[in-house]
Amino acid sequence: YLKKPVGARPGSSMKLFRIDQHSQASATNIRFGVEAGEYIQIIAGATRGDSFILSDMSRWQDQTTLSIKD
Secondary structure (H helix, E strand, O other), rough: EEEOOOOOOOOEEEEEHHHOOOEEEOOOEEEEEEEOEEEEEEEEEEEOOOOEEOOOOOOOOOOOEEEEOO
């Protein structure tokens, strides 16, 4: 389960940006299962411990990789 990203719906798929340890975020296709309150099940596209950007990233949906600056 993951805190529900903006626009996520049960049974749908969307691109989320996965954050790595080098301050890079890579576009990753995620498939969602059931919703439980403010959380949603991930059924494909992630492994335990992955971190994702959950805010509205529609402005950057054409990008495959983003650099994260402090």
